[in-house]
Amino acid sequence: MTRFLIRRVLELLLVFFGVTFTIYAMVFALPGDPISALGGSNRPLPENVVIRLREQFLLDEPLITQYLHYIGGLLMGDLGQTFDGRSVAERMSSRWPVTITLALTAWVVEVVIGVGLGLVAGLRQGKAIDKTVLVGTILATSVPVFVLGVTLQLVLGVWLGWVPVAGTTAGWPLAYILPAVIIALFGLASVSRLMRGTVIDTMRSDFVRTLVAKGMPKRRIVGVHVLRNSVGPVLTFLAIDLGYLLGGTVVIEGIFNLPGIGQLLFDAISTHEGPTIVGISTALIIIFLVTSVVVDIIASLLDPRIRRE
Incomplete structure (x- = not known):
């Protein structure tokens, strides 16, 4: 060691x-x-x-x-x-407080939504939800971040008025949620696809077949055994991605006028x-x-x- x-x-x-x-x-x-x-x-x-x-x-x-x-x-x-x-x-x-708050909010979005979508897609391999997740992740990573940021700012902030257009006056989470989601979309796509692949591999493992043959409830198999054995590579990716999130806020902080790093x-x-x-x-x-x-x-x-x- x-x-x-x-x-x-x-x-x-x-x-x-x-x-x-x-x-x-x-x-x-x-x-x-x-x-x-x-x-x-x-x-x-x-x-x-x-x-x-x-x-x-x-x-x-x-x-x-x-x-x-x-x-x-x-x-x-x-x-x-x-x-x-x-x-x-x-x-x-x-x-630093603004950038760290923005990065951590984006990271939580990646963890919750990315892991959840990947788990559901892996358990429903080949079904409609699986194909939807795959197509959605491709679309999310194909749009430039500045285009996505300006578009969502205009639609959700100006036209609909759901979130602040710029600044941190509204505080957390209202002022941070939209820019955090935009930053998280790219890592979220990778997390969901990685989680999907590891879940599929784990579901094909011999120990999972043994648990199914013994009659263990599927909820317990997935919640205890499959999730625990699938999440390792995802956690490694998420830990490294937190560093990328801290340094990848330049464009979004400029678009939303957030006084961060x-x-x-x-x-x-x-x-x-x-x-x-x-x-x-x-x-x-x-x-x-x-x-x-x-x-x-x-x-x-x-x-x-x-x-x-």
Whole structure:
């Protein structure tokens, strides 16, 4: 178990440094001078101020030197500062509650609806409900998220007035339910199809045939034995997908004007605020990698064969 964990942690460290360096290089190696852009085109900053700020943010140093300085600060818990002197971590702290609430709401929708639809479809293989779930999941994943978001916002928010059009004034769950459902649709489709497949495989197992032959009620077979043996791969997917949900709210937060991490990232990209882009991306990468480690530990405890891979 110890060797397995050490190997996984080393692999994730390689991923972390590789991905963060790539993002850092993509953000800060782009042409243009973000310091000169602070004053705008009408009122450019004095040359001595530009020089001092470039020295402060090491923009005159080689890219690898800038990255190593950033990693050194990150190890001390510092996500960096914006070009106008604000802490990236402080800017993010007020945005996390909105993003976490939205992501968790979407995750619960995936769990309840996705697992439920997959279970019903697996038990009714080949029937109308099974075909409906398969067709519905294909349709859900074929529509771009921004098209779906704007359309449902117009129909349910503007025309019917069932949900707020934008903002968080209405609070949870009213202000979050529609954007959460839109985000969850894509993961929900995968969850339901995965659950359907595992239920079908489990129903064909010898131990299920034995339980049926012994006369055990179908409700008990499904609720105790089939569900328990089918949900393992689905739980692994759901745990990893929570990390994706936290980072995948950029478009939806922009459409619904939700003041979360996604909207902050979108604003930073629009204004070429490199430290904010890198800081948010790093935080999301850390969350995803930590989630992956936790999932690996749980999976290895449930199935010892994984440790020997």
